[in-house]
Amino acid sequence: MTKPVISAREIAADVTAGRTSAVGTARAALARIEAAKSLNAVVTIDPSRTLADAAAVDDRLRAGEAMPLAGVPIVVKDNIWTGGWRVTQGSRLFADFVAPQDAIAIERLRKAGAVVVGIGATSEFASKGVTTSPLFGPTRHPLDPALTPGGSSGGPAVAVAAGLVPLAIGTDAGGSSRRPPAHVGVAGFKPSYGAIPYGPGFAEPFFGLSVIAPIATDVADIALAFKTMAGADRRDPDSASIAQETSDVAGLRIAFSPRLGLDVVVDDAVANGLVSAVERLSAAGLHIMRNEPVWPAGVTEDAIMPLQHAGLAALYGEPFRKDPTVFDPDIAKQIERGLSWSGAEVAGALLASTAIAKTFAAFFGEIDLLLTPTVPCVAWPLTQFGPDMIGGKAVSPRAHAVFTPFVNHARLPAISIPCGTDRCGLPFGLQIIAARGQDLTLLEAAQEIEAILRT
Known part of the structure; x- marks a missing residue:
């Protein structure tokens, strides 16, 4: 796995200063994508369109326009409308669909100078915990091609982890842009519901849950992408402005829950790695207590x-x-x-969803941040829907996904950052959750936590 030598921020700075060009940067990204075809992370490319878009960015720079993402190559998940590109949702039903316009988030990224270099693989309709589809087959883990990166944003996550691009855009309706980043060792952010406008695009099977989710090698790049995409837009009635304040991380009330208050199993490597990370954060001066939500009876995935x-x-x-x-x-x-x-x-499921949101709302009345595992295990064989065993016990195929869906139903922001590896070198992640609307505080805290864990 070869990560980009420079971040999205550094690429934008170099392109803006004329040390390189958007066209040259795009050509290099296309070459990396071609060299990594066996990973099946990027399922559609259009070099002529990409290079024309990059040339337009260079022209805008020469005209004096300031762009915070000037020339940054990005991969967009195959369920987000990207105008003029084939976008299929990984489905035979949409095999020849060409998006008639950009989703608002992609429109904003392009206005900021980002250049789309490819469309990233997803499971069909982004509705599966591994990334394989009838159209394109399986996406492979960059550390071991016999393993899956999880799903459904496996293509964007692998594109970042393999160093094809510094930034990718996924979606997250139950953990799709937190679990794959955790499995491949990068960062993935699920914003508060409505913080980034959703659509125009495909009809969404996840009622009021799915969000646009940036994936990057570090939190600072995620924060830059989020600030570019966030903010209300009249075209999306669910979009809303977000709180602009951030808080001193040292003063935040932080809780650690090793199992999110759920009766679930976790691999020893993940459990021990999370405890070790929390100890390091505490030693660095963060005030962390053990606390966890108490879920109403019968509220399960x-x-x-x-x-x-x-x-x-x-x-x-x-x-x-x-x-x-x-x-x-x-x-x-x-x-x-x-x-x-x-x-x-179905109404009962809606009631359970509401109960989850209310439980989290009460919990975040007493704390500011919650630390949990992102995943209870590392990546598993490519041919399986989920791992057979977690924590030494036989489990159901969805047992790998237990720590992320409740966050979507509560419409909270959450980020996964790399936290450690097992004895085989496979990554897992730390999930950091905040109250709805506290996206900037969460990102500020995540940058500090990331810095401590990297030392």
Whole structure:
């Protein structure tokens, strides 16, 4: 795994100062993508379009325009509209779809000088915890091609981890842009719901949950991308302005929960690595207590999954009835389940989602930040939907995803940063969660925590 020698910030500074050009930077990124085709991280390229966009950035610079992301090459997940590009959601139904316009977030990134160099792989409809699709097949882990990077933003995460680009844009409706970064050793940020406008784009199966999520090699690049994309826009009625204040990290009330208050298993390497990280943070002067949410009876990931199944069924039930084989077999199963759920069962899932949000709201009345694992395990074989064992116990295929979905249902900001590796050198992450709207405070704290853990 070869990470970029310079950050997005440094690329923008070099391009702005004329030490290099946006076109030269784009050519170099395209060459890296070509050399790493076996990873299957970037599933669509359009070199002529990329180089034309890069040339336009160079022209804008010569005209005196200031751009905070001048010439920065980015990869965009294959479910986010990127105008003029093929964007498929990893689905045969959209194999030839060309986005008619940019999503607002991509529009803002391009205005800031970013150059799209490719479209990053996703699972079909971003609805699976590994990155494989009927159109493009599996995306491979950059440290071991026999392993998966997880999903569904595996393509963008691998593009960053393998050094193809310094910055990628994913989506996150249940952990899709936190778990893959944790598995490959980079940072991934899920903003507060509405902090970055969502769409225009595909109809979304995740009701009020999915967000645009930047992935990068460090938190500072994530913060730069977030500030570029964030802010209300009338085209998205759910978008909202965010709090501009940040807080002194030393004064924050920080809690550590090794299992997020859930009855779940965690690999020893991850559990011990998190404890060690918290000890280092405490030794550096952060005030960290042991505390965790107490969830209402019956509130589990199983209780909220009908929302995903029903959303997929509402959007794709008709083509499923005509030909189920068009879909990824696991997505077909989810659609079939969605068609079987009663209205009362879907309403029950909405009630469970509301209970999660209220529980987190009460919890963040007493603390400012919550530290948890991002994932309970490291990456697993490419051919499996999930690991067979975690913490020495046989587990269900979704057991790898337990620490992220509740955050989406509470619409909170959360970031995963690298925290350590197991004895085979496979990474895992530390998840940092904050109250809704406290995105900038979270990013400020994450930068300090990242600096401590890197020393």
